[in-house]
Amino acid sequence: xxxxxxxxxxxxxxxxxxxxxxxxxxxxxxxxxxxxxxxxxxxxxxxxxxxxxxxxxxxxxxxxxxxxxxxxxxxxxxxxxxxxxxxxxxxxxxxxxxxxxxxxxxxxxxxxxxxxxxxxxxxxxxxxxxxxxxxxxxxxxxxxxxxxxxxxxxxxxxxxxxxxxxxxxxxxxxxxxxxxxxxxxxxxxxxxxxxxxxxxxxxxxxxxxxxxxxxxxxxxxxxxxxxxxxxxxxxxxxxxxxxxxxxxxxxxxxxxxxxxxxxxxxxxxxxxxxxxxxxxxxxxxxxxxxxxxxxxxxxxxxxxxxxxxxxxxxxxxxxxxxxxxxxxxxxxxxxxxxxxxxxxxxxxxxxxxxxxxxxxxxxxxxxxxxxxxxxxxxxxxxxxxxxxxxxxxxxxxxxxxxxxxxxxxxxxxxxxxxxxxxxxxxxxxxxxxxxxxxxxxxxxxxxxxxxxxxxxxxxxxxxxxxxxxxxxxxxxxxxxxxxxxxxxxxxxxxxxxxxxxxxxxxxxxxxxxxxxxxxxxxxxxxxxxxxxxxxxxxxxxxxxxxxxxxxxxxxxxxxxxxxxxxxxxxxxxxxxxxxxxxxxxxxxxxxxxxxxxxxxxxxxxxxxxxxxxxxxxxxxxxxxxxxxxxxxxxxxxxxxxxxxxxxxxxxxxxxxxxxxxxxxxxxxxxxxxxxxxxxxxxxxxxxxxxxxxxxxxxxxxxxxxxxxxxxxxxxxxxxxxxxxxxxxxxxxxxxxxxxxxxxxxxxxxxxxxxxxxx
Amino acid sequence: xxxxxxxxxxxxxxxxxxxxxxxxxxxxxxxxxxxxxxxxxxxxxxxxxxxxxxxxxxxxxxxxxxxxxxxxx
Numbered sequence: 001x002x003x004x005x006x007x008x009x010x011x012x013x014x015x016x017x018x019x020x021x022x023x024x025x026x027x028x029x030x031x032x033x034x035x036x037x038x039x040x041x042x043x044x045x046x047x048x049x050x051x052x053x054x055x056x057x058x059x060x061x062x063x064x065x066x067x068x069x070x071x072x073x074x075x076x077x078x079x080x081x082x083x084x085x086x087x088x089x090x091x092x093x094x095x096x097x098x099x100x101x102x103x104x105x106x107x108x109x110x111x112x113x114x115x116x117x118x119x120x121x122x123x124x125x126x127x128x129x130x131x132x133x134x135x136x137x138x139x140x141x142x143x144x145x146x147x148x149x150x151x152x153x154x155x156x157x158x159x160x161x162x163x164x165x166x167x168x169x170x171x172x173x174x175x176x177x178x179x180x181x182x183x184x185x186x187x188x189x190x191x192x193x194x195x196x197x198x199x200x201x202x203x204x205x206x207x208x209x210x211x212x213x214x215x216x217x218x219x220x221x222x223x224x225x226x227x228x229x230x231x232x233x234x235x236x237x238x239x240x241x242x243x244x245x246x247x248x249x250x251x252x253x254x255x256x257x258x259x260x261x262x263x264x265x266x267x268x269x270x271x272x273x274x275x276x277x278x279x280x281x282x283x284x285x286x287x288x289x290x291x292x293x294x295x296x297x298x299x300x301x302x303x304x305x306x307x308x309x310x311x312x313x314x315x316x317x318x319x320x321x322x323x324x325x326x327x328x329x330x331x332x333x334x335x336x337x338x339x340x341x342x343x344x345x346x347x348x349x350x351x352x353x354x355x356x357x358x359x360x361x362x363x364x365x366x367x368x369x370x371x372x373x374x375x376x377x378x379x380x381x382x383x384x385x386x387x388x389x390x391x392x393x394x395x396x397x398x399x400x401x402x403x404x405x406x407x408x409x410x411x412x413x414x415x416x417x418x419x420x421x422x423x424x425x426x427x428x429x430x431x432x433x434x435x436x437x438x439x440x441x442x443x444x445x446x447x448x449x450x451x452x453x454x455x456x457x458x459x460x461x462x463x464x465x466x467x468x469x470x471x472x473x474x475x476x477x478x479x480x481x482x483x484x485x486x487x488x489x490x491x492x493x494x495x496x497x498x499x500x501x502x503x504x505x506x507x508x509x510x511x512x513x514x515x516x517x518x519x520x521x522x523x524x525x526x527x528x529x530x531x532x533x534x535x536x537x538x539x540x541x542x543x544x545x546x547x548x549x550x551x552x553x554x555x556x557x558x559x560x561x562x563x564x565x566x567x568x569x570x571x572x573x574x575x576x577x578x579x580x581x582x583x584x585x586x587x588x589x590x591x592x593x594x595x596x597x598x599x600x601x602x603x604x605x606x607x608x609x610x611x612x613x614x615x616x617x618x619x620x621x622x623x624x625x626x627x628x629x630x631x632x633x634x635x636x637x638x639x640x641x642x643x644x645x646x647x648x649x650x651x652x653x654x655x656x657x658x659x660x661x662x663x664x665x666x667x668x669x670x671x672x673x674x675x676x677x678x679x680x681x682x683x684x685x686x687x688x689x690x691x692x693x694x695x696x697x698x699x700x701x702x703x704x705x706x707x708x709x710x711x712x713x714x715x716x717x718x719x720x721x722x723x724x725x726x727x728x729x730x731x732x733x734x735x736x737x738x739x740x741x742x743x744x745x746x747x748x749x750x751x752x753x754x755x756x757x758x
Numbered sequence: 759x760x761x762x763x764x765x766x767x768x769x770x771x772x773x774x775x776x777x778x779x780x781x782x783x784x785x786x787x788x789x790x791x792x793x794x795x796x797x798x799x800x801x802x803x804x805x806x807x808x809x810x811x812x813x814x815x816x817x818x819x820x821x822x823x824x825x826x827x828x829x830x831x
Contacts, residue, residue: 009794010831396829716773753792
């Protein structure tokens with residue numbers, strides 16, 4: 001058998017791609033978090049409406065103004081004349097009324113001041129641009145190019161700036177006058193009182209690098225994308241998609257792109273950014289958004305009204321996964337980014353794998369796949385990444401070794417497979433799962449005795465681990481070995497119907513065995529045993545993540561709970577949307593902080609409630625979170641589980657369960673090894689051991705080694721001894737006092753490094 | 759050849775005595791090894807039996823942090 005616990009070398013340079021580039025892109029594309037909000041997508045000028053409204057809602061009018069100035073040299077002309085396609089697609093329309101975006105824009109422009117100074121230093125361009133004609137397009141284009149530091153000359157029939165603005169816009173007098181300093185600041189050279197007809201354009205245009213003109217000067221249709229005619233002169237487009245004002249600015253924007261291509265001697269079609277409106281796949285959940293009446297614009301909003309109206313913006317974003325997943329929140333990454341980073345992490349041959357922590361902190365519970373509108377499967381990616389890193393020798397053994405050894409303990413020392421006495425093969429086998437044995441041995445005991453009494457055809461018993469721990473750790477070979485063991489043992493029992501006591505075991509066993517049912521299904525079928533604990537209170541059923549895709553189990557649990565007398569209360573995160581308690585994916589071993597956040601998420605809606613679980617790990621983890629949690633079988637068999645047993649206690653419980661069952665059911669006495677010494681552990685030491693994942697058995701081995709070889713360090717100053725023992729890949733140390741055969745442990749610690757004399 | 763670099767050096771506390779050999783621990787040359795990386799150090803050792811003492815602060819401090827760094831390599 002392969003040694004799965006041999007430390008790897010960091011000098012092993014292997015790499016395997018997690019998946020193809022296409023597959024990566026396919027997976028990433030399912031996350032729509034970064035898609036633009038609908039308002040932004042519908043705007044041909046790509047105004048960041050969401051950001052602008054956010055700033056306005058916070059009263060930061062100057063910042064909101066800069067969003068507007070970013071898209072146009074004349075934002076106020078837009079604010080007064082834009083036909084606002086953004087309003088038509090605002091998700092608020094589904095609740096009551098769209099946010100009055102142009103009204104907010106108008107107020108923002110009114111209550112903020114134009115930025116002082118010259119802005120970013122830009123190099124002056126050499127190519128001269130001539131713009132002929134008097135319409136909003138020519139004005140906007142001239143300003144757009146002047147802002148880009150091109151020497152621009154505008155030839156207009158207008159008498160002066162006021163007349164020019166009057167002819168180009170339809171603004172109220174007061175607003176129009178406010179545009180004069182804006183126009184002057186652009187630095188356009190304006191030639192007033194010019195005829196600016198076609199003949200003049202052709203004659204005067206020869207002195208310039210680029211010639212642009214108003215629609216009336218157009219001789220032929222222009223290219224719909226570049227707005228160039230055959231002479232490479234630029235005019236407004238022939239197609240009108242938007243109202244006059246927005247269309248003029250949109251055309252000016254596109255014309256500016258063409259000009260920049262032409263001056264660089266490029267085809268104006270080349271490398272153009274996406275232009276015009278786009279489609280957004282963004283998902284906005286309106287379920288949590290209360291309706292809010294729109295603020296009526298009476299002339300112009302007051303500052304307070306503007307803030308109120310801007311606050312109505314939902315700030316559309318898709319955060320469905322984050323809402324339920326503590327893991328994603330802890331790493332502050334949406335699935336798309338996280339996937340890319342994990343993908344890159346698996347590609348690192350030498351150097352730090354910065355995302356190890358992240359890919360090992362996912363509970364692999366599958367909640368995101370349910371909450372995401374596109375079914376993003378982060379669990380699959382994290383699991384595949386773990387497998388990939390194990391395969392390429394990049395996954396540290398230290399991360400999952402404790403959990404894997406615990407699994408092997410369950411399937412070796414703690415393992416038991418026996419047919420019911422009097423049967424050679426059985427119709428059923430009860431498989432309670434490793435956590436039930438570790439946390440509620442007495443409940444398991446009672447369950448088994450009930451099953452053998454009330455089911456026909458013999459009920460075998462199998463105490464062990466379903467192997468999911470190896471699967472979660474990405475150790476495929478070890479998982480296959482555990483599966484092979486279970487298959488062989490099941491065969492010996494006559495391939496019975498498996499009665500799984502744990503929903504995760506059920507799913508895991510279903511991968512390899514055709515007939516797996518839940519203990520709850522059997523209890524429903526044979527009805528509850530006599531003497532069950534009637535519970536007349538209200539409970540919240542905390543669904544197990546293992547039963548996420550199993551509505552039958554979810555229903556049965558609720559039916560049994562009602563039969564037990566419970567009044568059921570549903571939480572937001574129940575059934576297929578349930579969150580993991582933090583045990584899944586081995587998070588509680590690898591990242592205790594994230595595991596705690598996960599458990600807290602399960603109970604935060606109501607910390608005073610009683611949680612009814614049907615997975616023993618959930619029961620344990622929710623109890624650790626300081627709420628009342630009870631496992632279904634505790635009520636059914638009126639036998640309380642142990643509250644928050646430690647790592648050593650869980651192992652001890654499994655052994656005691658095995659011994660008591662062997663003794664009582666199969667009349668086999670097991671020889672209990674009596675220790676030739678007494679080991680004393682204070683609560684403080686126990687807590688330290690729990691934190692450092694040191695088992696009592698590790699200490700016993702260390703003391704035994706010391707008793708054999710006498711090797712220890714004596715510290716005169718505090719009269720203590722410190723001894724060490726290497727067990728597997730870990731050196732354990734204990735500081736203790738010795739009196740006869742009594743060892744008072746003062747501290748325990750460990751390290752994985754080896755140390756030798758050089 | 760230049761003298762080998764010592765990553766960490768810890769004086770032997772004069773109160774430390776090897777329980778087996780009944781001699782005081784002295785500062786000795788040792789090496790920590792992990793995942794094919796080696797770190798020469800100086801730790802309290804027994805001059806007779808060669809028992810190397812790794813104090814708790816060192817194990818749970820420097821050693822643990824270096825382990826974690828190497829584990830992500």
